[in-house]
Amino acid sequence: MKLDRHTLSDLPPRVARPTYDLSQLRQGIVHIGVGGFHRAHQAAYTDALMNRGEALDWAICGAGLRQEDRTMRDALAEQNYLFTLVELADTADTEVRVIGALNDMLLAEESPQALLDKLADPAIRIVSLTVTEGGYCIDEGTGEFNPALPQIRHDLAHPDAPQSLFGFLTAGLVRRRAAGTPPFTVMSCDNLPHNGDVTRKALLAFARLRDPELADWIAGHVTFPNAMVDRITPMTSTRHRLDLHDRHGIDDAWPVVCEPFVQWVLEDKFVSGRPAWEKVGVQFIDDVTPYEEMKIKLLNGSHLALTYLGFLRGYRYVHETMQDPLFVHFVRGWMDKDVTPQLAPVPGIDLDAYKRTLIERFSNRAIADQLERVCSDGSSKFSKFSVPTINRLIDEGRPLERAALVVAAWALYLRGIDERGERYRIPDPNAEFCQALVADDEGLSARLLGVEQIFGPKIPRSAAFIDAFERNLHSLKTLGVSRTLERLLAQ
The missing domain is CATH 1.10.1040.10 (N-(1-d-carboxylethyl)-l-norvaline Dehydrogenase; domain 2)
Known part of the structure; x- marks a missing residue:
């Protein structure tokens, strides 16, 4: 059966599904860069917390800044943004679970203003990222932010029509500051050393080129927790989709497969609140x-x-x-x-x-x-x-x-x-x-x-x-x- 909200109750008993009312979710997170790892990690943790009857105001709105993100958006949109997480192990039965914590996805190329409006929404208190190591615009030779990149030059020249990650983050924070809305936390979930510090350095460098006073405001008001993230998540293959269909009768356009092991160690530095992820296994510490x-x-x-x-x-x-x-x-x-x-x-x-x-x-x-x-x-x-x-x-x-x-x-x-x-x-x-x-x-x-x-x-x-x-x-x-x-x- 095609996975969507209408077929949830018809899934086989061994397939776990959201125990919360999907219609009651309210978005509190924008996640930029929806891929396999985010869906098997941050979204899975958030879904687990929701299954405890908590964090229903922390649903995730995905965001894509690349043309390639349209394929993911279209696949998820056809099934009400539900997707199947399949844990695979040699020594244990496969765990299959439908995740409902992600409930929308915006594309920058389709409507940059819609994404800016979402980033400016007071309900959004965390903006999280999985944009790969190269997405932070850091020159590997110097370790400094690279303002010569074409998308960065565009965004500095056209601040109200951004294309890059840092153009969107800065424009969203400009709107919040002007409206008197508290800032959001910027939370990297990418696999690079001191990912929060890297994000802070790059965003402040971009903001300083646009408006030094704005950069000072961001430095004093926005937090960037460092995180250690871990879960092996291979690329979803046609075989994975066919196995899910043959074994469980689920037609999912883009399931995610992963190992049973999962770990998230996170500095507790959130300026506008956070979900109680510690209740579902996240380890909060002072220094990652x-x-x-x-x-x-x-x-x-x-x-x-x-x-x-x-x-x-x-x-x-x-x-x-x-x-x-x-x-x-x-x-x-x-x-x-x-x-x-x-x-x-x-x-x-x-x-x-x-x-x-x-x-x-x-x-x-x-x-x-x-x-x-x-x-x-x-x-x-x-x-x-x-x-x-x-x-x-x-x-x-x-x-x-x-x-x-x-x-x-x-x-x-x-x-x-x-x-x-x-x-x-x-x-x-x-x-x-x-x-x-x-x-x-x-x-x-x-x-x-x-x-x-x-x-x-x-x-x-x-x-x-x-x-x-x-x-x-x-x-x-x-x-x-x-x-x-x-x-x-x-x-």
Whole structure:
């Protein structure tokens, strides 16, 4: 049956559905960038709270700033913005649940004024974001906001007809300030270090270019909590949709699949209130830093450690890679020897148990997480997930072989052909630039490692790292992935 409000009562008994009255929801959140992760994470937490009979005034209005967001909006609109969340695990029955916390979605290209009106609405007290690492307009080389981007230049010239994230946020806050409406909290749910601080820095930089007095007002009145977010959410495939239909009789145009594990650690800095998410498992703390470093260095860094090597070997799924004992031993060595010594104590977390859980999560066959997804946007991910670890290894004079092998695997991956001779696309906005860096063997190390917006200034000045990189790149080319891993693990 087609999923919508009229068919909810007809769903099979094992499919969980909203226990609250959808007609009683009132919007309190605008979420910019509705994708799989938001729907499996923030929307799922909010729905769980609503199922307790609370937070009915915190429904979510989605917002899309890109042309590509129309596909999501149209799919959700046809089913009254309901969607199915499917948790997949090897060792437990699949949990299937209909989420009702999201109940509208506005498109900037369709009506920028409608989105501005929503941002100015006093009922909206949080604006949350999942716009990917590249959506914050930060120059990777300088770490500063980049005002030269075309959409930023447009919004500075046409402040009442914005196109960019920061143009819309600023215009919405201008309206609220003029009307005497309290500001909203800006809450990033993107997977980048100190995401709240990054958002604040970028928004203030944009606002200062528009009106320094406005920037001062935002600095004094708007809050930007940092958050650590975690849930593996692969791309929804045709197979996922067909499985949902065949097993449960639900025709959902765009369900979301995810692992059972979910975590959200959030600084409690909300200027205009928030849902009581702590009642459904969110951990509110004063400083997210130790949790964030643990997750980014262990989970995201380990993902990069295995993904390019796995793809070169011919694997296409994370669990498939983790069925190879060489990869399990390599990734566990990366976690134990390279990352863990750099981590501060994390309150309430047993790091050994956390690492075991990561291995189990990576090995989850049911979720079938695509290596292509993890491989994507490597030019942005390395600087955030791996370079800080490598820099510490260099500073402390520790072994560099594993770290250099990870970077060498990315360099070879960028050539677009695996060990089996299969060609593949490079899912990275900077793919053409990066592929040009590795097109010629002569001078490859200097060209690739010398890109400061990816690797920073320290790595290209480390003779030890360059030697390890060249040694591992040569080994991958001549011996292949498996024999290179065997040699490294034997050391």
